Amino acid sequence: MIEPDHSYAVEARGISKYFGGVAALDGVDFKVHWGEVHALLGENGAGKTTLSNILAGIYRADSGEIAVDGLTHEVRTPAQAIEAGIGMVHQHFKLVETMTVAENVHLGWPDTPTLVSQRVLVDRTNHLMEEIGLHVDPTAKVWQLSVGEQQRVEILRVLARGAQILILDEPTAVLTSHEARDLFKVMRDLVSGGRTVIFISHKLNEVLEVSDQITVLRDGVHEVTRSAEGATPRELARLMTGEERTLEVEHREITGETVLQLEGVTASNDRGVVALSSVDLVARSGEILGIAGVSGNGQTELAEVISAMRRVDGGTITVDGEDVANGLVRKVTDLGVGHIPEDRIGVGIVGSASVKDNAVLRHYWTEGLSSGVTLFRQAVVDFATRLVEVARVQTRSITATAGQMSGGNQQRLVARREALLATRVLIAVHPTRGLDVLAAQEVQTAVIGQRDRGAAVLFISDDLDEVLLMSDRIAVMYEGRIMGIFDRVDADREAIGLMMGGHTLEEAMAK
Amino acid sequence: MTFALIENGFLSLISSAIPASTVVVLAALGCLVGERVGVLNLGQEGLIGIGGVYAVIAVVTWGVGSPWVALAIGMAAAGIAGLMFAVAVVVFRASQVLVGLALALGGIGLSNQLGTNRNGVQVRTQFSEFSLGGSLVDGGVREALFAHDPMVYVAYVLLPLTLWFILFRTRHGMNMRAVGENPAAADAVGVSVTWSRIGYSVLGAAISGAGGAYMVLSFTPTWSPDIARGRGWVALAVVIFAGWRPVRAVFGALLYGTMFSLGLTAQARGWGFLFNATDLAFFLSMLPFLVTLAAILLPAGAAKIGKRVRSTAAPAALAIPYSREER
Secondary structure, eight states: OOOOOGGGEEEEEEEEEEEETEEEEEEEEEEEEEOOOOEOOTTTTSSSSHHHHHHHHSOOOOEEEEEEEEEEEEOOOHHHHTTEEEEOSSSSSSOOOTTTTTHHHTTTTTTTSSSSOHHHHHHHHHHHHHHHHHHOOOOGGGSSOOOOHHHHHHHHHHHHHHHHHEEEGGGGGGSOOOHHHHHHHHHHHHHHHHEEEEEEOOOOOHEEEHHHHHEETTTTTTEEEEETTOOOOOHHHHHHHHSOOOEEEEEOOOOOOEEEEEEEEEETTSSSSSEEEEEEEEEEETTEEEOOOOSSSSHHHHHHTTTTTTOOSSSOOOOOOTEOOOOOHHHHHHEEEEEEOOIIIIIIOOOSBBHHHTTTTTTTTTTTTSSSSSSSSHHHHHHHHHHHHTTTOOOSSSTTTEEEEOHHHHHHHHHHHHHHHHEEEEEESSTTTOOOOOHHHHHHHHHHEEEEEEEHEEEEEOOOOHHHHHHSSSEHHHHHHHHEEEEEEGGGHHHHHHTTTTOOHHHHOOO | OOHHHHHHHHHHHHHHHHHHHHHHHHHHHHHHHHTTTTOOOOOOHHHHHHHHHHHHHHHHHOOOOOOOHHHHHHHHHHHHHHHHIIIIIIIIIIOOHHHHHHHHHHHHHHHHHHHHHGGTTTSSSOOEEEEEEETTTTHIIIIIEEOOHHHIIIIIIIHHHHHHHHHHHBHHHHHHHHHHHHHHHHHHTOOOOHHHHHHHHHHHHHHHHHHHHHHIISOOOOSSSSSSHHHHHHHHHHHHHHTHHHHHHHHHHHHHHHHHHHHHHHHHTTOOOOSSSHOOOOHHHHHHHHHHHHHHHHHHHHHHHTTOOOOSSSTTTTTOOOTTTTO
């Protein structure tokens, strides 16, 4: 059967795009029908984000053309993309942090009234949220929101504009499984209304659950487009990576001494609201203590107080018996505490500095790298070269700016750098978020390696499967409290899920 | 000293501070317009000079008889300088700091050169007093607040309120602020970063130029070299002090104008307390710059002791060139 032309929502033909002479996309064809959820799969650097950025008018293709609903469209600016009905929710949020949720939703939107007051914007936003079923405090400033909430604002904004073709770049990476279910429902509703969703994800199970069609990219080349029906995760992983792997984590009995101890730690978040209320935690040498919880329940603040980035209002934090609460980040680092932060781009790296400088960013003062006054150039170059190699960071050169690398590569660099620093304590906050299968496994392997070398690892993730896979013990956080701590063998998925939703240990066990 | 005398002194200080500060108000609002979309123009000294000298040329050489037309010519000249600045920093993404400094030095040089034959020439086309309030308020207060030329009311009331309204009460202003805070975010929702930045750089430069034109059309009213005399730099500081808010900028500028007037008044009247008359005058003319320094250090000090002052922070993308394809 020959499809009439307008059955394609988007048809990208022969798209190529080069960054500094390196092909990110090489003659890619990508066709998406109306009324389907079409997953775009591929490893970091495979070109998924580049392709979606071209469709959304953020980048211009060096060659090739784009047709929307059968008509060739100039999609050279985001405005033209929005006009053509293509809306994108970015992996790295495009929100104005100092503005409110309501303002962000209404930015650059022709439907926004010419005269705006906060009240009008808040009313309209409330109305939209009711309609769409996504809820965030419209008066909150974006910088006060958790990553998960920020993403909700992004999705809300695109849906509010009535996008016909919605591109979601790694949308579930920051969501809890419950929130992801809600999102899938929204996605299904959209496509049953005739619209199209292009869904980029690394979570193969999710792709299979929600998609109709799947396109796999590998190294900037179109690998395959096939129906999701009958596809298996194993097969897709093989198509993406060209090889097959699963991670096995060995768990041993923990006999190590206490390294990290928190007693009655209380702290506030950026809004001045209590984020941690008398948290008691102990992490021992050679164990991974998983922190399960819905994002925004104090995990970020927990990581920040331990690494001395945030002040505590009360309680003590010790590393090997030394008090580190309200201390200096540098002192904590020198004690052997590494921190893979949640916001890698904002906190983990300096985008405008070179890969080399970022590699030594957290310990350039240490012996071997500097004399205390000047850096040993060759030692820095050697260290950075080695780190880039070990972390399998793909970069043109170590003198290139870190901001030019893809998000996945930035993440590999930060994760491995911090793991190296973390001789005593490694705090990993969503360390595999946004990474593909292979890169995620590399990071997980690095984390496990650090545990096996005797570090106490605090593994924070809102992906419960990942927490269960990695952890020797699991603590559940809800609204700044530790709801309970399980040994790995006693860990009951259902009970943990209930406690993440605010049930007490007793309630959870009774159900 | 009687109460009446103090009151009288205060009112006469205000009455001279208001016109003296008008240049700073206009230049500060001009800066602010550009900075809100992320463009820092350090060339305020040059823009004041260019605006001033072209207003003089319009009146003295071209025989323009309306102060408004002369003002418009001064603004247009500064606007053209602003356009050249904008093309360099927005289109070619040159360093805003370096190009701004070049504009400051180049603008001063250009205006001094063009003004060479017009030094000390009286500018006969002037703004005339435009009295408000009538008999509602008594003499002293009327003198101080309601007996100035129309540009004073434009600079102190009309322009800042308009800017405030546009920035914080319109869709357009919201988009403008987004360009200054996060151009990538603005771009992603279809706001043109390039055109906003070029447009408001030009408009901002024209407003700063109006400051220079005002000097020669009302305040001095004559041409002399280096006409800005540091007011452009003070305007840049006022914007920081005002936390990038137009109405606050007016009060900030007025504070500096008062300091300027204090110096002049002290000199004219030969005041002498604490110091002898000459030293006091020197001290007082130093005051605006000392106060500038203090005003800038205070918020930074507050941040140091742990108070997060997000709302008065600079636009996050200030002085950072934007390119869509950089990641």
